[in-house]
Amino acid sequence: MARRWADDDDDLMGALQEAFRAERDVPREFIEAGQAAFTWRNIDAELATLTSDSATGLATAAAAPVRSAEASPRFLTFSSVDLTIELEIGPDGIIGQIVPPQPGRAEARPASGPVLDTEIDDIGCFVVRPLPGSPFRLHVATDTGHAGISALTTWITL
Amino acid sequence: MHDDPTVAMLVRRARDGDKQAWDAIVVRYAPLIWAICRRYRLDRPDADDVGQSVWLRLVDQLDVIRDPAALPGWIATTTRRECGRVVGVARKREVLGYTQDVAEVPDSDPAAAEAEVLMAERNAALREAFRELPPRCQELISLLLTDPPVPYAEISGKLGIKIGSIGPTRARCLQRLREYPSVAALIGADSIPARR
DSSP: OOOBTTSSHHHHHHHHHHHHHHHHTSOHHHHHHHHHGGGGGGOOOEEEEEEEETTTOOOOOTTOOBOOOSOSSEEEEEEOSSOEEEEEEOSSOEEEEEESOOOEEEEEEESSSOOEEEEEOTTSEEEEOSOOOSSEEEEEEEOOSSSOOEEEEOOBOO | OOOOHHHHHHHHHHHTTOHHHHHHHHHHHHHHHHHHHHHTTOOHHHHHHHHHHHHHHHHHHGGGOOOGGGHHHHHHHHHHHHHHHHHHHHHHHHSTTOOOOOTTSTTOOHHHHHHHHHHHHHHHHHHHHHHTSOHHHHHHHHHHHOSSOOOHHHHHHHHTOOHHHHHHHHHHHHHHHHHSHHHHHHHHHOOOBOOO
């Protein structure tokens, strides 16, 4: 039978060494980005998943984060239960529209860096400028109705 | 898969909004995600992308994870799927017009996949057990693991113990490590051969 990792003290020391090596390999920022992901837990929103992407010709699996090709502008559509979010990604910003049209606020929330906050006008249009840090998610909150609608896209990578 | 009480507790606390518990989960399993990304030979931006996707999904899924013992397996599976997606997109960019299958990534062997998860569990348990050892044990083991090796005479000087006591002290410290609950559980359950 093969030797096992805790059979004697030298084996166990080897296993410890391996455990620390595996940990040392991981960049600090990789861990910090993972820890920062917890802030998403406080956002109570429907998930809006990607339903079309001009860069891939798409039919992506639901909830698969988006990864770009070079071509621009790029058109993305996200759908949640109550909202459709259409985005046109230009070189220096994003033009968006929500359907059905209604006013509210949109926030681009990058994995790290500042949140870009913008107003959605009465016909559901908004502009995010400059381009947010990549990857980011878009959070849309509408003013209409009793509570309004809150929807959050999957990750968008530019 | 064995049941690690630490993981169950961390998941429960994170579910209740405890950021520290979440941070601990990330510290514990980031090496697993990273190692899988390496195996897929992802570059840094792609690995970051995969890491983000996995953690984000976990944040979304915390409430529905019924069996925390299944967490490492879930993380590994999600990471492999995300790596496959990223590799697939990269290939599509290279080979325009062709949709290539991403299946040949070295991953289809379920035994290897399970070994990867077990190894991550073992590493996490060992690191945690080590950090629970008395400070002198931690110092001694750290010195003994230093590469290149620190001479015994120097260790003896640094820690103020006789050269002849280093071996027996190490043995006692390692015994405590073996008795740490999550390590003990793994020793009982596990049969991964040592890397020699």
